Amino acid sequence: xxxxxxxxxxxxxxxxxxxxxxxxxxxxxxxxxxxxxxxxxxxxxxxxxxxxxxxxxxxxxxxxxxxxxxxxxxxxxxxxxxxxxxxxxxxxxxxxxxxxxxxxxxxxxxxxxxxxxxxxxxxxxxxxxxxxxxxxxxxxxxxxxxxxxxxxxxxxxxxxxxxxxxxxxxxxxxxxxxxxxxxxxxxxxxxxxxxxxxxxxxxxxxxxxxxxxxxxxxxxxxxxxxxxxxxxxxxxxxxxxxxxxxxxxxxxx
Numbered sequence: 001x002x003x004x005x006x007x008x009x010x011x012x013x014x015x016x017x018x019x020x021x022x023x024x025x026x027x028x029x030x031x032x033x034x035x036x037x038x039x040x041x042x043x044x045x046x047x048x049x050x051x052x053x054x055x056x057x058x059x060x061x062x063x064x065x066x067x068x069x070x071x072x073x074x075x076x077x078x079x080x081x082x083x084x085x086x087x088x089x090x091x092x093x094x095x096x097x098x099x100x101x102x103x104x105x106x107x108x109x110x111x112x113x114x115x116x117x118x119x120x121x122x123x124x125x126x127x128x129x130x131x132x133x134x135x136x137x138x139x140x141x142x143x144x145x146x147x148x149x150x151x152x153x154x155x156x157x158x159x160x161x162x163x164x165x166x167x168x169x170x171x172x173x174x175x176x177x178x179x180x181x182x183x184x185x186x187x188x189x190x191x192x193x194x195x196x197x198x199x200x201x202x203x204x205x206x207x208x209x210x211x212x213x214x215x216x217x218x219x220x221x222x223x224x225x226x227x228x229x230x231x232x233x234x235x236x237x238x239x240x241x242x243x244x245x246x247x248x249x250x251x252x253x
Contacts, residue, residue: 009086011228012237018221025218032211040204053117060110062209063103066216067135068170070100074142075167078160088224090156091231093163094146095224099216101139107132127176131169138166152231 008014040058047054074096081089111129112122123129142162149155197205232238 009084009088011088011091011232012235014088015225015228018225022218022221022225025214025221029211029214029218032207032214036204036207036211039200039207044200044204045198050118053114056110056114058204058208060107060114061205062212063110064107064132065209066212067100067103067107067132068173069213070096070103070216071135071138071163071170072167074100074163078163081156082160082164087156087231090152090160091224091227092220093156093159095220095227096216097139097142097146098223099219101136101143103212103216104132104136104139108136128173131173131176134169135166135173138162138169142166 008017036058041055044055044058046052074093077089077093077096080086081093108129111132115124116122142159145162146155146159149158229238229244238244
């Protein structure tokens with residue numbers, strides 16, 4: 001098993017694997033999103049206190065979870081890259097960042113849409129909102145930093161350090177409602193205490209969470225293939241790829 005993992009740590013070996021996997025995860029993401037939205041928007045009952053406006057949580061909560069999970073995944077690959085000096089680790093870290101930034105933005109945006117009717121304001125300097133905004137800036141900072149450095153190896157190392165340092169913000173986001181007096185309510189779903197949500201509501205939220213997870217994996221695999229082609233463009237194995245040969249032939253004609 002360990003030998004297989006190291007086998008796929010090579011960009012040359014990982015490229016075809018990613019090509020086979022990303023369409024599968026994309027199809028799963030699409031099917032689960034349709035299912036989850038149908039349950040959340042049309043089947044789940046109306047909330048007694050919040051009315052119909054609560055339904056935005058079926059997008060807001062999963063994207064908020066994923067914005068944190070993806071940054072932790074970036075930190076994992078960053079640590080792996082710094083420890084074993086694997087080229088693929090830096091590529092995967094870079095491939096994860098745009099999707100994480102989109103989820104962090106959607107978390108803030110959907111939170112504002114929910115906060116206006118519930119709190120009476122689009123934004124407050126709430127501990128969780130502020131730390132989530134910092135997470136968005138960390139994503140954008142990572143993308144800007146790695147894009148500004150021409151040498152890929154140096155960019156990966158600089159980005160890895162930022163990813164590892166920025167990971168300290170993730171527990172701050174998660175525990176902010178416990179550490180400070182914030183407007184956010186506590187978690188409705190807990191591994192230790194179970195769930196306080198109605199069954200259909202919980203099912204819809206968990207399905208949407210898995211759907212966004214599948215989407216994140218699909219987009220990361222799709223994007224890392226492009227990164228591999230750019231960084232390995234001078235390698236012979238890239239020149240021998242059928243899609244590369246086809247594009248070269250089109251350019252000549």
